[in-house]
Amino acid sequence: MLFEGVDFTVNPGGALVLEGPNGSGKSSLLRLLAGLLEPAGGNISGGGARAYLGHDAALKPRLPLGNDLAYWARLDDGLDRLPAAMAAMNVAGLAAVPCQHLSAGQRRRAGLARVVASGAPLWLLDEPTAGLDAASEQLLVAAAAQHRADGGMIVAAVHGDIGLMAPQLLRLGQ
Amino acid sequence: MMFVMLVGRDLRLIARSPALWMPVMFFVLVAALFPFAVGPDARLLGRIAPGIIWVAALLAALLPVETLFAPDLEDGTIDQLASRGIAMEVVAAARLTAHWLGFTVPLLLALPVAAVLVGMDGATGWRLAQALLLGTPALAALAVIAAALTAGLRGGGALAGLIILPLALPVLIFGVGAATPGALKLLAASSLVAVAIAPFAAAAALRGE
Numbered sequence: 001m002l003f004e005g006v007d008f009t010v011n012p013g014g015a016l017v018l019e020g021p022n023g024s025g026k027s028s029l030l031r032l033l034a035g036l037l038e039p040a041g042g043n044i045s046g047g048g049a050r051a052y053l054g055h056d057a058a059l060k061p062r063l064p065l066g067n068d069l070a071y072w073a074r075l076d077d078g079l080d081r082l083p084a085a086m087a088a089m090n091v092a093g094l095a096a097v098p099c100q101h102l103s104a105g106q107r108r109r110a111g112l113a114r115v116v117a118s119g120a121p122l123w124l125l126d127e128p129t130a131g132l133d134a135a136s137e138q139l140l141v142a143a144a145a146q147h148r149a150d151g152g153m154i155v156a157a158v159h160g161d162i163g164l165m166a167p168q169l170l171r172l173g174q
Numbered sequence: 175m176m177f178v179m180l181v182g183r184d185l186r187l188i189a190r191s192p193a194l195w196m197p198v199m200f201f202v203l204v205a206a207l208f209p210f211a212v213g214p215d216a217r218l219l220g221r222i223a224p225g226i227i228w229v230a231a232l233l234a235a236l237l238p239v240e241t242l243f244a245p246d247l248e249d250g251t252i253d254q255l256a257s258r259g260i261a262m263e264v265v266a267a268a269r270l271t272a273h274w275l276g277f278t279v280p281l282l283l284a285l286p287v288a289a290v291l292v293g294m295d296g297a298t299g300w301r302l303a304q305a306l307l308l309g310t311p312a313l314a315a316l317a318v319i320a321a322a323l324t325a326g327l328r329g330g331g332a333l334a335g336l337i338i339l340p341l342a343l344p345v346l347i348f349g350v351g352a353a354t355p356g357a358l359k360l361l362a363a364s365s366l367v368a369v370a371i372a373p374f375a376a377a378a379a380l381r382g383e
Contacts, residue, residue, distance in 0.1 A: 034257040052257035056250030062190045071183050075176065075258060114254075124257075 001040070002028055003172055012121070015144070015154040015167040024173025026157035027055070030124045033155060051076075051118035053125045057107040059099035065110055066095030069117065076118045085117035088143050090136065104131040109139070116143050123147060125156040137163065176260065177268055184272030193241055197234035198280040204230035205288035216293050223292040224302050228349045230288065231306060232342055235277055235313040239338075240331040242269060242321035243380065252380060262377035266318060270372055274314035282306065298353075305352035305361060312345045312365040313338075315372035322376035 002025040010016045018026040031037045033044060034052040059068050066086075073082040086092040089109040094102065102110065108131045115123055123144075129137050141163040144154055148165070156162065188194055208226045209219055246252050255265055282303060289299040320337040324330035345368075348361040 031253075034253070035259065036253055036256050049259075050257060052253065054250045054253050056248070056253070058250035058254045060187060060249075060251075063187070071179070072254065074179060075260075 004041075006042075006170070006172070008168070008170055010122075010153045010155060010168070012151040012153060013148045015148060015156070015164045016170060017162075017164060017167040018155065018157040018170050018172060019159075020172035026172055027126050029172065030054075030126050030155065030157055033122075034124050048122065049076075049118070049120035050122040050124055051115040051120040053111050053115050053123070053128060055126060055130075057099075057111045059102070059107060059110060061098065061100035063099055064096050065091065065099055065102065068099055069095075069110065069114055072114050073117045076120070078117050078119045081119055082113075082117045085113045088116055088146075089113035089139055105133060105136060108132055109136055112140060112143070116147070121152050123152065123154045123156075125154065127157055127159065129158070129162045177264060180260075180265060180268035181272050181275075184269055185276060188238075188272060188276040191241065193238040194276065194280065197237045197277050198284045200237055201230045201234040201281055202284050202288055202291070204233060205291045208292060219293045220295070220298075223289070223294040224298065224305075224352065225350045226292050227285070227288055227294075227302055227306075228309075228346055231281060231310065232313060232339075232346065234281060235310065235317050236331075236335050236338060238273065238277065239317050239321045239324075239334040242273060242318060243325040243376075244321070244330060247325050247380070262380045263373045266322065266376035266380070267373040269376075270314055270318045270369065273318060274311055277314070278307070278310045281310070301352050305349045305358060308358055308362045308365060309345045309349045310365075312361075312368040313342060315365070315368035316341050318372050319375045319379070322379035325380070 006029065008016060018029060020026055028037060030052070032039055034050055036052070059065065069082060069086065070079060073079045083092065086095065089112045091106065091109050091113050094106060094110070099107070108128070112128060115125070128140055132140065144164055148154065154164065156164065205226060212219060212222070252265070256262065285299065285303055285306065289302070294302070316338045317334070320334035323337060324334045327333060344364050345361065348357045348364060351357040352361070
């Protein structure tokens, strides 16, 4: 059993930060919320559409970034939101670059742009700041604040503070 | 609509990868090798020609197996699709459609070349084209099942071959016997069964990862 007795609610506009040492189940809890794993017991309710940012960027090496993100945006029915999302994550200038030439930080920003463009009320972010420089972290903080101001919810697994305003805290692995 | 988008994406990725022309090159090369291996006896070659083409087609269908699901599992694409609530059955069915289109169309285009190489006459070639059209969905379906089962395993491609080849026997038998009355119907039936089962089998395998 990875963890048990975990109980929380995230309200519209709220944010929940998952903390804990490596292997304590932060990523697994996010995957549960994303519907990628089935809980051994208990239940998860509500949320509606969710946008999941995992460790892997899910970008195809040969496709230009703009092309790749547009595919996901079409799946999310949010092609009109994509340009603003790419600008918000400062990847608009990389639209023509094949994904194999992107750096780790750029891939992370691209993954975040996909989350922003999804329009999903619930963001599930697994270490969203991994590989990001200070300026990019600020972009994430701004995007997260805007999302919550619009009534969105965020659950993020983090190491250290990522600058979310007044988040709830859940420590795993105690 | 979503299905069309998934298929379109898969086809676009196939078009940008070696998966488009590799199987066809392989197909033509295998067909070109046989006359050298069997000798220049035109009557013997003519008799075994459909068999040669079918084995070549089967091997060509196997080639891209490692690229069907393994990269998507590794880079998180499957997670992204699943977190959007898209059923794995739909993903697998789209992959099956794209894989079939991606290797059958080039294969049929290359068939006249291969037919000349093994000394096949026009009528036999035409019948073979029909048989290939009816039988290749089954080969694609088997490839999709095996790809899903072996994705994430080391040496998955070789294992996939071991899984597919015995299951492909009925297709091979009905395909080579296309001249026999009823063989094409049995071939179509094999394809129907394989295509109907494949999305569910592949989805179960992907979810088990």
